[in-house]
Amino acid sequence: MIYEERYTIVGITERRNYLNFCNEVMLPKVKSSGGQVLVLLTGLIGDAGNALLQITGYPDAGSWQVAQEGLATGQDEMVESEQIRLLRPVASRPKEVIPPEDRRPVYSYRRMFIAPADLTKFVEYSEDGVWPLYEAADCRILGLWTTTAASYPMELILMAGYNGPGHWEETRFLGGKPEGIDDRLWENGQAALQKRAQLSARGSWVRLWRARDL
Numbered sequence: 416m417i418y419e420e421r422y423t424i425v426g427i428t429e430r431r432n433y434l435n436f437c438n439e440v441m442l443p444k445v446k447s448s449g450g451q452v453l454v455l456l457t458g459l460i461g462d463a464g465n466a467l468l469q470i471t472g473y474p475d476a477g478s479w480q481v482a483q484e485g486l487a488t489g490q491d492e493m494v495e496s497e498q499i500r501l502l503r504p505v506a507s508r509p510k511e512v513i514p515p516e517d518r519r520p521v522y523s524y525r526r527m528f529i530a531p532a533d534l535t536k537f538v539e540y541s542e543d544g545v546w547p548l549y550e551a552a553d554c555r556i557l558g559l560w561t562t563t564a565a566s567y568p569m570e571l572i573l574m575a576g577y578n579g580p581g582h583w584e585e586t587r588f589l590g591g592k593p594e595g596i597d598d599r600l601w602e603n604g605q606a607a608l609q610k611r612a613q614l615s616a617r618g619s620w621v622r623l624w625r626a627r628d629l
Contacts, residue, residue, distance in 0.1 A: 417474075419502070420470055424467075430457070450473045450474075450482055451512075453557065453558070454470050455468075455627045456522055470557075476501075502572060523624075524621065525574070526618075527571045529569050531569045534569060537614050541559065548608075557574040558574055
């Protein structure tokens, strides 16, 4: 699988028109080329409301290229700027199909930078410790990717779903272990969080996005 990250800024008064374009034109073209839109998001915290982020999965680079040919027109009057990057998954998420029960109204988008040699350990700490803890707190991990272009340090993109900004804040666990979380799960998760944070000490920042209906 290959994934497209599409970051779009539309005119202040054009957001509704662009969302209609996505649902009526873009989404059918993506599906016809074999692609699947994982999420379509609008800015909530860290990005303006006229910023949109779309993550789309394709079976291969060829199907992605076919989709681009069909998406090149029809939005010039709405879009102020657009940046498109190709990503590759590096962990067990995203799932092949995102089930409805995994959907959340708010998503975090976190960029982290690590040494390429630390990728295996970073994924291990995430899958075996951090993610089980967060999902026990009703968060859902959408995916972990890196860019298809090699860079140093390696950039990682982690996206996770929450019930709202308050839920995201709660999962910083500043008040200690929440009720209902297993002691062993908590201890393993906290240890993995600390180890993973050491690997991403080169830089990390997060923004929150609001999910739109697909």
